[in-house]
Amino acid sequence: MKILVTGFDPFGDDKINPAIEAVKGLPDQIAGAEIVKVEIPTVFGDCATVVHDAIVREKPDYVLNIGQAGGRFALTPERVAINFDDGRIADNKGYQPIATPIHEDGQNAYFTQLPVKAMVKAIREAGLPALVSTTAGTFVCNHIMYQVQYMIDKEFHDLKAGFMHIPFLPEQVVARPETPSLSLADDVKGITAAITAIVEMDGKPDLQSVEGHIA
Amino acid sequence: MKILVTGFDPFGDDKINPAIEAVKGLPDQIAGAEIVKVEIPTVFGDCATVVHDAIVREKPDYVLNIGQAGGRFALTPERVAINFDDGRIADNKGYQPIATPIHEDGQNAYFTQLPVKAMVKAIREAGLPALVSTTAGTFVCNHIMYQVQYMIDKEFHDLKAGFMHIPFLPEQVVARPETPSLSLADDVKGITAAITAIVEMDGKPDLQSVEGHIA
Amino acid sequence: MKILVTGFDPFGDDKINPAIEAVKGLPDQIAGAEIVKVEIPTVFGDCATVVHDAIVREKPDYVLNIGQAGGRFALTPERVAINFDDGRIADNKGYQPIATPIHEDGQNAYFTQLPVKAMVKAIREAGLPALVSTTAGTFVCNHIMYQVQYMIDKEFHDLKAGFMHIPFLPEQVVARPETPSLSLADDVKGITAAITAIVEMDGKPDLQSVEGHIA
Amino acid sequence: MKILVTGFDPFGDDKINPAIEAVKGLPDQIAGAEIVKVEIPTVFGDCATVVHDAIVREKPDYVLNIGQAGGRFALTPERVAINFDDGRIADNKGYQPIATPIHEDGQNAYFTQLPVKAMVKAIREAGLPALVSTTAGTFVCNHIMYQVQYMIDKEFHDLKAGFMHIPFLPEQVVARPETPSLSLADDVKGITAAITAIVEMDGKPDLQSVEGHIA
Numbered sequence: 001m002k003i004l005v006t007g008f009d010p011f012g013d014d015k016i017n018p019a020i021e022a023v024k025g026l027p028d029q030i031a032g033a034e035i036v037k038v039e040i041p042t043v044f045g046d047c048a049t050v051v052h053d054a055i056v057r058e059k060p061d062y063v064l065n066i067g068q069a070g071g072r073f074a075l076t077p078e079r080v081a082i083n084f085d086d087g088r089i090a091d092n093k094g095y096q097p098i099a100t101p102i103h104e105d106g107q108n109a110y111f112t113q114l115p116v117k118a119m120v121k122a123i124r125e126a127g128l129p130a131l132v133s134t135t136a137g138t139f140v141c142n143h144i145m146y147q148v149q150y151m152i153d154k155e156f157h158d159l160k161a162g163f164m165h166i167p168f169l170p171e172q173v174v175a176r177p178e179t180p181s182l183s184l185a186d187d188v189k190g191i192t193a194a195i196t197a198i199v200e201m202d203g204k205p206d207l208q209s210v211e212g213h214i215a
Numbered sequence: 216m217k218i219l220v221t222g223f224d225p226f227g228d229d230k231i232n233p234a235i236e237a238v239k240g241l242p243d244q245i246a247g248a249e250i251v252k253v254e255i256p257t258v259f260g261d262c263a264t265v266v267h268d269a270i271v272r273e274k275p276d277y278v279l280n281i282g283q284a285g286g287r288f289a290l291t292p293e294r295v296a297i298n299f300d301d302g303r304i305a306d307n308k309g310y311q312p313i314a315t316p317i318h319e320d321g322q323n324a325y326f327t328q329l330p331v332k333a334m335v336k337a338i339r340e341a342g343l344p345a346l347v348s349t350t351a352g353t354f355v356c357n358h359i360m361y362q363v364q365y366m367i368d369k370e371f372h373d374l375k376a377g378f379m380h381i382p383f384l385p386e387q388v389v390a391r392p393e394t395p396s397l398s399l400a401d402d403v404k405g406i407t408a409a410i411t412a413i414v415e416m417d418g419k420p421d422l423q424s425v426e427g428h429i430a
Numbered sequence: 431m432k433i434l435v436t437g438f439d440p441f442g443d444d445k446i447n448p449a450i451e452a453v454k455g456l457p458d459q460i461a462g463a464e465i466v467k468v469e470i471p472t473v474f475g476d477c478a479t480v481v482h483d484a485i486v487r488e489k490p491d492y493v494l495n496i497g498q499a500g501g502r503f504a505l506t507p508e509r510v511a512i513n514f515d516d517g518r519i520a521d522n523k524g525y526q527p528i529a530t531p532i533h534e535d536g537q538n539a540y541f542t543q544l545p546v547k548a549m550v551k552a553i554r555e556a557g558l559p560a561l562v563s564t565t566a567g568t569f570v571c572n573h574i575m576y577q578v579q580y581m582i583d584k585e586f587h588d589l590k591a592g593f594m595h596i597p598f599l600p601e602q603v604v605a606r607p608e609t610p611s612l613s614l615a616d617d618v619k620g621i622t623a624a625i626t627a628i629v630e631m632d633g634k635p636d637l638q639s640v641e642g643h644i645a
Numbered sequence: 646m647k648i649l650v651t652g653f654d655p656f657g658d659d660k661i662n663p664a665i666e667a668v669k670g671l672p673d674q675i676a677g678a679e680i681v682k683v684e685i686p687t688v689f690g691d692c693a694t695v696v697h698d699a700i701v702r703e704k705p706d707y708v709l710n711i712g713q714a715g716g717r718f719a720l721t722p723e724r725v726a727i728n729f730d731d732g733r734i735a736d737n738k739g740y741q742p743i744a745t746p747i748h749e750d751g752q753n754a755y756f757t758q759l760p761v762k763a764m765v766k767a768i769r770e771a772g773l774p775a776l777v778s779t780t781a782g783t784f785v786c787n788h789i790m791y792q793v794q795y796m797i798d799k800e801f802h803d804l805k806a807g808f809m810h811i812p813f814l815p816e817q818v819v820a821r822p823e824t825p826s827l828s829l830a831d832d833v834k835g836i837t838a839a840i841t842a843i844v845e846m847d848g849k850p851d852l853q854s855v856e857g858h859i860a
Contacts, residue, residue: 212313389557398612518859567857
């Protein structure tokens with residue numbers, strides 16, 4: 001089995017992005033699966049091009065995109081991506097879409113094929129906080145998750161894909177009081193646990209555990 | 216113009232639900248529009264039946280469903296509803312769906328027809344905190360928002376609809392330390408401001424303001 | 431019985447201070463006690479002069495100073511004031527003390543004479559969140575609480591005094607996302623409940639309820 | 646120079662306490678100072694006996710007590726200890742004091758002799774979040790900080806001492822959603838940085854930096 005794992009480069013006021021740092025720190029094999037690591041730009045559109053090229057080149061069984069979610073306390077696999085770009089800030093090329101669909105001919109939303117409940121269980125068993133999330137926001141993180149699902153819909157029908165957000169690093173919250181963080185070592189441990197769950201659940205339905213949200 | 220506004224009854228450990236209390240407190244006319252108020256049960260399926268009956272009976276131009284979002288700090292109009300029920304607790308009839316689609320023949324998600332950016336602007340101008348949300352959760356709030364959109368898709372093509380979450384009341388956080396709340400009077404004021412925006416923006420596109428989320 | 435209640439004027443970036451607004455909104459009598467209301471400046475030293483003059487003039491049985499605690503979720507009577515000024519910002523006259531004792535001949539700290547546990551119980555029974563706090567910070571709020579205790583120590587031996595913090599108003603958090611607030615009406619209701627508890631507990635020891643903090 | 650560093654054993658519902666785990670992980674020398682590590686019980690009174698014995702035996706120049714502050718985001722050196730025990734839960738011997746002075750003949754409060762502003766600066770330079778705190782709570786953490794200061798007041802006049810709180814470990818927040826944590830490795834790194842600041846500031850006044858709190 002081959003798993004393509006991507007991480008975004010730094011954006012906004014931050015000089016570092018835990019996503020790409022954690023991806024770089026992953027081993028080359030997890031639970032017997034080959035891990036292919038790719039850095040992608042924090043740029044609407046361009047990030048999808050890079051992932052598309054990597055899928056064509058590597059022919060992975062799974063794609064897992066990793067992104068930073070400043071303010072979150074836990075590792076959060078995403079349930080769903082929506083057909084909607086709405087930038088709070090501009091991307092790394094200066095583009096800031098406002099309330100724009102990603103693809104006119106795409107579904108309103110796509111659900112991940114990843115076993116997100118098994119992933120949060122595995123991360124917790126590794127001693128780290130995890131929650132299933134039902135929003136990936138409206139910036140590049142939701143964008144790349146949606147774009148890969150759109151590729152599955154239109155082109156790579158057998159591919160399975162999803163997204164996981166990770167918190168700020170401790171060094172990023174030095175000047176952001178009362179903001180949660182998680183260490184890079186724990187990011188690597190948590191992503192490894194999540195990928196192990198993906199490999200072990202391959203071909204099986206996700207767990208039927210209670211992970212819902214009131215709101 | 217006629218606007219149907221609904222509120223859920225209490226659920227879980229709470230004896231009161233700010234949603235129905237606030238709806239009851241609305242005036243019968245807002246910005247010239249007639250306001251029809253309906254209480255709906257915190258029950259998957261049943262809540263949709265009650266709203267469907269009210270739409271048939273009242274023939275409203277808009278439907279605005281109101282629900283409680285414990286833990287949120289602000290009034291939060293919702294951008295999108297997903298085709299997904301996943302109960303963290305059972306509903307008021309004891310039913311707790313796990314990772315179930317709401318309608319097999321529905322879209323994966325529906326976007327609201329309401330001008331959510333204009334609504335948050337109006338709420339803020341009334342002196343209250345507001346944010347556009349991109350997740351209504353996976354309990355009855357997302358369920359009713361999705362169900363009404365499904366009715367629009369299949370039956371009431373000219374109807375416009377959406378959902379707004381409101382925080383706990385102060386009395387609900389007496390035994391929940393470090394949890395935000397908003398008073399009933401402010402809920403009524405905020406919903407009134409949001410409905411005023413709906414009326415004033417009728418027939419116009421939503422504002423192009425910056426309200427996106429990184430995650 | 432006569433109770434002197436003070437509130438600070440606005441400071442920092444805020445055009446309004448819930449403290450003085452809430453104090454102005456109190457009735458002139460609470461539980462049979464006469465309420466004397468005084469606005470005090472957000473200025474180290476000067477605020478104490480104004481309170482001292484009011485004590486001499488009014489001869490109150492109790493002093494209750496009210497101040498804003500941005501970021502807190504509840505009404506929080508303070509347990510203790512420390513002999514320590516340390517400004518995060520300058521006061522309204524531009525003075526910003528750094529790690530300075532308030533009075534060289536004062537105690538390191540003074541405990542309030544108010545029944546803070548009875549006060550939080552009364553506020554909760556009024557349907558509002560309340561917690562006993564063990565820090566009034568290091569700005570003018572702790573300063574005035576300490577100054578009045580110092581006056582009791584040195585001059586007004588029979589006076590009883592204390593301080594209560596109240597959250598931001600909703601209008602103050604419109605541009606401060608994820609920040610809790612409480613309405614002005616609820617501030618008035620909560621302070622009234624707290625003063626009622628002060629009157630009813632006069633001459634009695636405070637409740638022996640569990641209100642401690644791990645940290 | 647010799648520095649006695651203590652950590653509490655687990656209490657309440659937790660099977661692990663980051664305080665003693667982090668203390669055990671410290672090197673035996675930091676910035677040239679000898680580090681003596683002592684585990685102390687989460688028991689009012691007893692913890693002070695253990696520290697007193699260690700001071701008599703080891704004759705340290707400094708005492709730094711470390712304790713867990715569940716819910717805090719940062720490493721937080723404490724400014725002040727108050728003469729006040731008020732248990733939210735019982736200690737590990739089942740004793741739960743309510744609003745009791747620690748020593749009838751002690752000061753109302755004692756300020757630390759540690760350079761807390763230099764300590765937070767050093768921790769931040771190590772890439773970790775840090776804030777000066779002005780409350781150590783009312784449980785055993787404030788108790789031991791007060792007790793050691795009382796020993797300085799009455800017996801060990803040349804000793805310098807203080808307390809630092811550290812957040813939950815990630816494994817402690819797996820079942821506590823929306824609660825911040827810090828890894829054990831980062832606790833060790835942060836405490837090491839703080840102790841380095843203590844050694845380097847020995848004999849000098851603390852930094853005059855801006856670290857105050859409004860409330």
